[in-house]
Amino acid sequence: MAQTLFSGDVIRKASRITAILQIFAVVLLAILVSVYVDISTRQRDMRDAVRENAMWSVYQLNRESGELVHDLQLMLSSGNLGEDRLQGLSLRYDVVFSRMDMLKKAQFEKNFAIDVQVGKHLNQIQKIIFESQPVFDAIAAGQPVSLEELQGLDGQWSRLVDSTSELLVYTNTFVSSERAKARIELEGLQRKSIVLIGLLVLSVAFLILTLQRQLRSVQAAGVSLEAMAEQLSVSYQAAEAGNRAKSQFMATMGHEIRTPLNAILGMVELLELGRLSAETSAHIRTIRRSGEALLDIINEILDYAKIEHGKLELERRPVDLQALAETCTDMMRGRAAEAGNTVTLEIAGEWHARTVLSDPTRLRQVILNFISNGVKFTQGGRVTLRMSQTRRKGGLWLRVEVQDTGIGIDEEGKAKLFQPFSQVDASISRRYGGTGLGLIICKEIIDRFGGSVGVDSTVGEGSTFWFDMPIEATEAVTSQQGEKGNAPLVALRRLRILVAEDNKVNQQVILGYLDHLGQDATLAENGALAVERAAAEPFDLILMDMQMPVMDGIEATRQVRAGGGPCRDVPVVALTANASEEDRRLCLEAGMTGFQAKPIGIAVLHRLIREVERELGDDAGLVSAAPPAAVSRPQVAAPPATPVVSAAPVTTPSVAATVSARRQEIAEILGEDGFQELLDAFFEDAVDILAGLHAMLASGERHKLDPLLHNLKGSASNIGLMDISDLSQALRHSDPSPADIDLLAQMVNAARQSLAAQDQTVAA
Amino acid sequence: MRILAHLAVLLAALSVSAPAAWSLDKPTGPVILTVKGKLATPNVGETAQFDLAMLEKLAGRTGKMKTPWTEGETEFSGPLVRSVLTAAGAQGNTLLVRAINDYFATVPAEDALKHETILATRANGKLMSVRDKGPLFLIYPFDLEPGLYNEAYFSRSVWQIKEIEVKP
Structure with missing residues (x-):
């Protein structure tokens, strides 16, 4: 001093x-x-x-x-x-x-x-x-x-x-x-x-x-300035260390909060698949909404922390603007409807370039934030997403406007809008909630894109939030089905999937989902176990959590790749709540083929399996095109990375499709309630039958199996569950193992969940 | 020596282009200037003598300037000193410029070569009488070279000139 x-x-x-x-x-x-x-x-x-x-x-x-x-x-x-x-x-x-x-x-x-x-x-x-x-x-x-x-x-x-x-x-x-x-x-x-x-x-x-x-005196000043600079540098390093610690803490807290939250949301999603009373269903919905809101807030805070430390990184990959806009409006439609609002999409004029190089995640984040604000502050009105492209300054510019017919913002409010932690006034905060970080994050993102953000508003008439940014046209890519989150779930082939996950609840969620999708899932509770299992038997897909005790996902993947076992070339998809660009890079370096940020939804899992299935299918096609000798010994002909699925049926007919055909038939005669009763009865019986089958196998009373299987086959075909029916029939003529009974049980379970999900969509 | 060479060159040039200069005409009117010394083309005995007409035929100049001896600006005109010397075929480094009252000044030949120095016959277009410092007045080009306007050149500005003697 x-x-x-x-x-x-x-x-x-x-x-x-x-x-x-x-x-x-x-x-x-x-x-x-x-x-x-x-x-x-x-x-x-x-x-x-x-x-x-x-x-x-x-x-x-x-x-x-x-x-x-x-x-x-x-x-x-x-x-x-x-x-x-x-x-x-x-x-x-x-x-x-x-x-x-x-x-x-x-x-x-x-x-x-x-x-x-x-x-x-x-x-x-x-x-x-x-x-x-x-x-x-x-x-x-x-x-x-x-x-x-x-x-x-x-x-x-x-x-x-x-x-x-x-x-x-x-x-x-x-x-x-x-x-x-x-x-x-x-x-x-x-x-x-x-x-x-x-x-x-x-x-x-x-x-x-x-x-x-x-x-x-200048020399003296120089000397003392040097000393000061040294002091400052020391202080700066201390502050920087503190800052790093804070960032680390934020990241850790984010992870620690998001992991249980994902578990909660996952379990809720599973719960919603089951049959629930209207009251419970409403409660569950509230839990889900609150959970999602909480997740949004945490994500916003983490984003803001990233922005504050200059760590906001943008990706550059092809984005279909039309599809992006549609996804955004589709996603917000449900929430808008709750407040009596409609969401519409207007594309002004022709696209100069429909596909551009940008960061779809961040772009969607901004648009969703604007729409969500519009929906939040509008009652019984209209929220319009408007997109247009213009050529100026020698480049292509994208303008996105979100216009609402809501309460509007006064001049004073407008000035506060893009300031961190500020909402137009405290009463807004009480009434509408939110961190007040959303817009500042949007502004930062658009700034990074090289664009500008603004708002035009009249109190009582509504607001228009807009942004302008330069874009770069690119070649349209062949459409990826994965982008369409709401595509109907197509029936999947039964794949062998290794899930490496340490969290008990997450295990339950992912296994539940995979089960629901009719997949053959194997659990490894840590990375070391996952390496062991992967060395022992072939899998079609490995879902790898990043952070696990004993050995983390990255090391485990490295060992699976280096080990040369049957899973050497199997796709490994990382699952993590730590969704940073750095993680993504590490994952790819370790040899992972994909990357999925948690919470993982059922649609995403479905897409992942579809992708693997498509790859396998292509290979299978190659095999079938090969000389007959090769087909007769598929184990030899097939590459080790793509083990041929022989026991399970090659394609599982869509549960929903066959049931709905049968449902129409039955409902016409007995009514919808009657069908529902039939379904309930079937599943109740199935539980008993499956328990019986296990008991018979355990006691060695194999002769008692056939009537039970016959019973199951009949009731299953009755309500259109043809796969269960067929398998039951097949088992009657063979010598079933406990694994076979398990497979049957899984199929029953899958059918129940699938139908419950269908009911949910019908109810909604 | 250099000046001598200059004059020689000047003469040589003239000898080629104007052979008539070898035979300087004899004066017909009253003689107003006599050039003495080492001359290539004398016309009367060892000297070169000039009347007014002869002088006014030579290459000259007219300049309007201020001098310490006149009131306001005066327009002087007359033959250039170097054309007079050339006409006489003079060879030398120094000029003794002598006035009617036998007053004389020593003028380096350089002044005639380097500067547009004239023997003024007229002031404001009129011939100068003896009472008006005539008939000839050595005038330096004060109008072209203000740097000459000082006492050193004033003392060389001889008036009522009757004779120039060329010295080696």
Whole structure:
């Protein structure tokens, strides 16, 4: 903490120094500017001072005047007034004239032209020269000049020489004093320059000094920042560790909550298959709904935890948008009907691309969330799912809208909508429930897709939740039946299935389902046992729980694959409540062929078995196409991974189908209730008969078996359970084993469950 | 030496393109300029003498400029010094430019070659009398090269010129 304070101090100090430096730099700049201005002013003065030399010009005038007087006196003394001499004199005069003229007009040193004394002298000189002008004009014109005229000039010109001498002396004095003045000025300038330079040196020195100090404080700040960064890094690591622990805890809790919840839901589903009173049935439905709601909430919280840790991963696989939309509306229809709502699907225009590359699970999650919200907040209205595609920004965009005619949301509410843990208001939370995480999860998902989410709403009229996202068209894939959850359950071949599952209730659920589907299920209570069983006998399918004691599903799968036993190439499907992408990767690496997130429904199991069945069927087809010799020894011809089912009938006729045909017959005569009574009686009897058969086998009284089997065959065929009837008949002519009786019992059980399920659907 | 070479080259060039220059015409009007020294084409004895017409026929220039000796801007025109020297076939490095009153200034021949220096015969289109610093005034191109506007060149700006003596 002390270190932190210190570093803060250093930084504050550094910034103060920086401020001072800035001010100083500005002052320095101002000084520099003033120096520059001064220098450039001087420069201009210097340029202006480029003048003609006054002293020299005056001297020239004085000299030329002297020459003129000298020439004139020579002429006068010699008395020679010849043309040549006169012209020479005239030229001298012109030169003097031009010198005088120049002194009047030229630019000399500063102040010279405006000096009063200079002006007075010049005027006097000019006057003398002008007075002589007529004589010389006459000479130039070639007129004769008298001696007297020239003698008159001599007097005037002596004055001219005196005058120019006086001007020369004055100019000398003037120029000297000007020079002195200039020197004094120059000295002043030098002094000023020295002061300025001194200031500059001072400024620069101070600048260097402060820079040095700042450098020192910056270094200090750097050191303390480094220390702080280290501290922060340590704190961050601690926080990160805490966070990881929290994430792990969340994942574990999710698993721990979901496992028993799946068990509850599974058992409830099984219970619903049985015959129940209306009251119990309603209670059970409530349990299921509540369980499902609880599961939704847990899933939402886990999703949110994932989003918060940036672990939300998206898949990319082909998605049939039309099918997806239909699935969503179908799934919500039941719930909507409870609140008197209808759910409709509108596809606007043609699909640009019906199949796109996306994450179907996440896309469905968002759409279902929107519809479920719409349904939740609408009473006796309509919820419409609308999908459209547009081309813009050079790509394909998908727009999905869910419009409801519900209560609507006000502006304030809208602002809160996509915030975590917020519902529009507390009363909503009390009335409608929910975590308030749904929309934020949707927003995060769509953000990850690169799209945007929004809502338009008017209070009392309803809301439209929408999202826009870029999509990528892809080739349509051959339709996978598995996607259709609600497809009617087709009768299945009896496969040998190994179930590795440690949880007692889950065992019961899966075994119950498989039993219901008429499958031959074997249980292994942990991974090690599963490996053992798989090594001992061939199976057609292995359902493998991920988390088990002794050995987990991944290790078990690895060993089954590596062991080289009869199940080396058998499909292994992972079952787990831990539905993360990481798990999926691990499963595939271990050699698993499929992956199923729990809770596993009966439809999913049905699909899995169908897939295996189809594969086996293909292989069987290959076998039958082979030469007859191979068919006669199928055990040899068939690949080890696909053991041929020989004992069980190759196809089990659909229980529901044969019964419903018989039901129509009987109901026409005895009525629906009568048929139901018959069914009940049959199953009651069957329990007794099967118990009897076991007892007879145990006591060795084999001769008593036949009447019982005959009895069973008759009553079974009576109500259309042809498979039971046929097997009973077949057993009458063979030597039945306890396993055979068990098979018969399983078939009876399966028929009961199948019919109960049918009743449920009829009732619903 | 370099200048000498320059002048020589100049002469050589002229000798090829204009052989007429070898025989400088004799002046017909009053002589206003005499060039003395080492000359390739003298016309009167050892000297080259020019009247106004001869000078005004040579290549020259007109420039409007300020000088320290005139009020306001004055337009000077006249032959380029180097064309006068070329006409005379002068060879040398230094010019002694002499005025009517025997005042003279030493002018490097470089000033005639490097700069568009003229012997002005006219100011504002009028011939200059002796009273107006005529008949010839050495004018540097202050208008083209303001850098020449200083005392060093003022002292070489001789007026009332009567003679140029070419020195080695």
